[in-house]
Amino acid sequence: MHAVIMAGGRGTRFWPRSREKKPKHLLDIVSDRTIIQETVDRIRELIKPKNILIVTGRKHARELMKQLPEIPVKNIIIEPVGRNTAACIGLAALHIQKKMKDDIMVVLPSDHAIGNPDKYRSVIATAARAAESEDALVTIGIQPTGPHTGFGYLEGGKAVGSIGGDEVLRVKSIREKPDLALARKFVKSGRFYWNSGMFVWKASTILREIEQYLPDLYSGLMTIKDSLGTDSEAKTVSRVYLRQKSISIDYGVMEKSKNVFVIPADFGWSDVGSWDALWDISDKDKKKNARTGSGMVLFEDTEGSLVYSPGKLVALVGMKDVIVVETKDALLVCKRGQSQDVKKIVDALEALGQTQLL
Amino acid sequence: MHAVIMAGGRGTRFWPRSREKKPKHLLDIVSDRTIIQETVDRIRELIKPKNILIVTGRKHARELMKQLPEIPVKNIIIEPVGRNTAACIGLAALHIQKKMKDDIMVVLPSDHAIGNPDKYRSVIATAARAAESEDALVTIGIQPTGPHTGFGYLEGGKAVGSIGGDEVLRVKSIREKPDLALARKFVKSGRFYWNSGMFVWKASTILREIEQYLPDLYSGLMTIKDSLGTDSEAKTVSRVYLRQKSISIDYGVMEKSKNVFVIPADFGWSDVGSWDALWDISDKDKKKNARTGSGMVLFEDTEGSLVYSPGKLVALVGMKDVIVVETKDALLVCKRGQSQDVKKIVDALEALGQTQLL
Numbered sequence: 001m002h003a004v005i006m007a008g009g010r011g012t013r014f015w016p017r018s019r020e021k022k023p024k025h026l027l028d029i030v031s032d033r034t035i036i037q038e039t040v041d042r043i044r045e046l047i048k049p050k051n052i053l054i055v056t057g058r059k060h061a062r063e064l065m066k067q068l069p070e071i072p073v074k075n076i077i078i079e080p081v082g083r084n085t086a087a088c089i090g091l092a093a094l095h096i097q098k099k100m101k102d103d104i105m106v107v108l109p110s111d112h113a114i115g116n117p118d119k120y121r122s123v124i125a126t127a128a129r130a131a132e133s134e135d136a137l138v139t140i141g142i143q144p145t146g147p148h149t150g151f152g153y154l155e156g157g158k159a160v161g162s163i164g165g166d167e168v169l170r171v172k173s174i175r176e177k178p179d180l181a182l183a184r185k186f187v188k189s190g191r192f193y194w195n196s197g198m199f200v201w202k203a204s205t206i207l208r209e210i211e212q213y214l215p216d217l218y219s220g221l222m223t224i225k226d227s228l229g230t231d232s233e234a235k236t237v238s239r240v241y242l243r244q245k246s247i248s249i250d251y252g253v254m255e256k257s258k259n260v261f262v263i264p265a266d267f268g269w270s271d272v273g274s275w276d277a278l279w280d281i282s283d284k285d286k287k288k289n290a291r292t293g294s295g296m297v298l299f300e301d302t303e304g305s306l307v308y309s310p311g312k313l314v315a316l317v318g319m320k321d322v323i324v325v326e327t328k329d330a331l332l333v334c335k336r337g338q339s340q341d342v343k344k345i346v347d348a349l350e351a352l353g354q355t356q357l358l
Numbered sequence: 359m360h361a362v363i364m365a366g367g368r369g370t371r372f373w374p375r376s377r378e379k380k381p382k383h384l385l386d387i388v389s390d391r392t393i394i395q396e397t398v399d400r401i402r403e404l405i406k407p408k409n410i411l412i413v414t415g416r417k418h419a420r421e422l423m424k425q426l427p428e429i430p431v432k433n434i435i436i437e438p439v440g441r442n443t444a445a446c447i448g449l450a451a452l453h454i455q456k457k458m459k460d461d462i463m464v465v466l467p468s469d470h471a472i473g474n475p476d477k478y479r480s481v482i483a484t485a486a487r488a489a490e491s492e493d494a495l496v497t498i499g500i501q502p503t504g505p506h507t508g509f510g511y512l513e514g515g516k517a518v519g520s521i522g523g524d525e526v527l528r529v530k531s532i533r534e535k536p537d538l539a540l541a542r543k544f545v546k547s548g549r550f551y552w553n554s555g556m557f558v559w560k561a562s563t564i565l566r567e568i569e570q571y572l573p574d575l576y577s578g579l580m581t582i583k584d585s586l587g588t589d590s591e592a593k594t595v596s597r598v599y600l601r602q603k604s605i606s607i608d609y610g611v612m613e614k615s616k617n618v619f620v621i622p623a624d625f626g627w628s629d630v631g632s633w634d635a636l637w638d639i640s641d642k643d644k645k646k647n648a649r650t651g652s653g654m655v656l657f658e659d660t661e662g663s664l665v666y667s668p669g670k671l672v673a674l675v676g677m678k679d680v681i682v683v684e685t686k687d688a689l690l691v692c693k694r695g696q697s698q699d700v701k702k703i704v705d706a707l708e709a710l711g712q713t714q715l716l
Binding site for chain 2: 016296298300301309312313314315316317318319322324326328329330331332333334335337338339341342344345348349354357
């Protein structure tokens with residue numbers, strides 16, 4: 001079995017901690033380890049480091065290697081430019097097929113958090129068995145805890161069977177991020193799951209599906225395939241990538257394929273998509289306050305708040321539901337529930353030409 | 359005419375900017391100049407620097423001299439310990455009498471802000487004339503803008519006369535900080551003024567009143583008087599001060615004296631008593647946000663807030679009525695309206711032994 005960790009994100013939503021040079025997955029936001037270190041730690045009990053591939057951009061490769069010394073350097077696959085998940089997954093599938101004729105590939109985002117890793121690994125093992133025996137695209141569907149409008153949804157259909165206590169369902173439909181009314185319907189129906197962005201399939205299966213639904217990408221991948229391991233590899237990958245459209249595997253393949261399964265799962269998953277999401281999964285005191293970083297924090301008449309301080313004393317007085325993030329050159333104070341608007345600050349800094357703060 | 363600037367305050371309410379080593383009056387909180395520099399700048403158009411005395415504690419004397427090079431070093435009067443305003447004023451009166459037989463002394467807090475300095479100087483000139491001709495204790499009463507419970511109040515009585523457009527009234531009563539109901543009555547009556555803590559009188563007048571109402575202090579002062587300019591001065595002042603009770607001139611003398619006048623005035627006075635008070639007097643944008651310090655500040659969906667940043671970018675998202683004060687080793691985020699509770703943080707730091715943050 002191979003794991004493919006997709007590490008291409010910018011993570012502007014964790015500004016001011018996340019920066020262009022250090023996107024979210026390279027930060028120790030959830031624990032003392034960085035999120036990608038946690039991701040590798042979690043999967044390596046199932047898949048050896050020599051079988052873990054990481055796809056990333058050139059500017060983050062060095063930091064990745066530093067953070068993950070156990071991953072062989074040749075397993076770090078560089079994309080010349082980001083072209084969303086379809087190209088990324090296709091490229092990784094080629095690398096797996098070059099190593100061995102075919103294998104199961106477990107596709108994992110680099111920047112999610114999992115509360116129950118044992119359960120997580122057992123679901124992935126189940127998914128691998130289903131992907132192998134059914135030659136299918138297997139997705140992990142998260143039992144929704146509310147009508148979240150920031151996720152895609154998977155509609156579960158007929159049960160195919162049950163492996164090790166986990167049900168395997170056919171996917172009836174895949175839905176893009178819904179509005180609140182629709183999300184509520186989804187959750188109420190009991191048949192919909194959050195699309196976790198974790199996929200399990202054979203390299204040959206996904207390449208076959210790409211051939212069918214994304215023929216342009218497929219032909220580009222075949223050009224790359226011939227160049228792999230040759231002197232012209234980097235140049236060929238660049239040439240092919242620059243011509244590709246940016247398209248997600250969900251939109252490009254999964255929504256069209258007749259061959260998608262889902263395993264409903266509940267293992268404390270979070271996409272850690274914003275400071276709000278981080279507060280959700282953080283340990284909190286009686287007044288629902290959370291603190292991270294090594295700095296001293298004093299809460300006076302304050303509740304529902306999250307403070308990150310790497311060193312200095314942070315004192316909150318009379319605050320309710322606020323996120324405070326202190327860094328060397330920037331400080332964010334944000335109402336909890338509005339952390340998606342942190343992106344507006346990043347946009348403003350970009351417009352102002354304050355590139356050193358991005 | 360002499361000015362006596364009382365510079366003994368701790369100013370814990372401006373933590374984390376104000377510290378034991380740098381109380382409020384030594385900080386550039388209101389403008390680019392420090393508050394005591396502003397105080398001297400304001401009065402020196404009326405009273406020459408050689409006639410401005412400053413009473414302060416030993417640990418702030420050096421910084422004071424640095425900030426006020428125009429004030430002769432011998433005009434910096436050191437108190438060995440703080441004993442509130444009665445002792446401070448008595449000591450300053452002795453120094454004035456030593457320089458010249460008698461003179462008008464204008465007693466000024468070091469840490470207030472004045473919006474209209476021309477009007478301020480004209481009121482002081484009026485007060486000086488009243489103090490001279492009536493041999494009285496003349497106070498400056500501020501026209502209240504609301505039922506503030508943090509100030510003492512002066513009840514105006516019979517008009518004594520009018521000098522240069524300013525009315526001079528006898529003071530009927532002096533009231534300590536009232537509760538809200540009483541403060542409302544005071545304001546509604548139209549007869550009450552905030553006690554600004556600015557006083558004008560002859561040195562001989564206040565010493566005579568101290569003799570009458572605070573005989574212990576007076577006898578201490580007489581001991582000091584004999585030692586002024588001798589080798590034993592510092593030792594004598596210390597010995598006398600250590601024996602004195604801490605008592606304010608308001609409580610010790612003014613409340614008892616039959617000889618108190620008030621000049622009602624309106625010159626944009628603020629005691630700058632808290633971060634809230636600073637927001638009140640700050641220039642604000644359309645959304646009532648104020649910023650100080652040289653750091654860049656971005657407000658996104660934010661109103662009614664005050665940010666001090668000496669250098670780093672501060673971004674506020676979705677905040678309402680919040681005070682953010684960034685310093686090298688401490689950060690304060692406080693709900694506007696609750697800045698009096700900043701003292702609780704200072705108390706907590708004291709209890710935790712975090713003396714470097716005090």
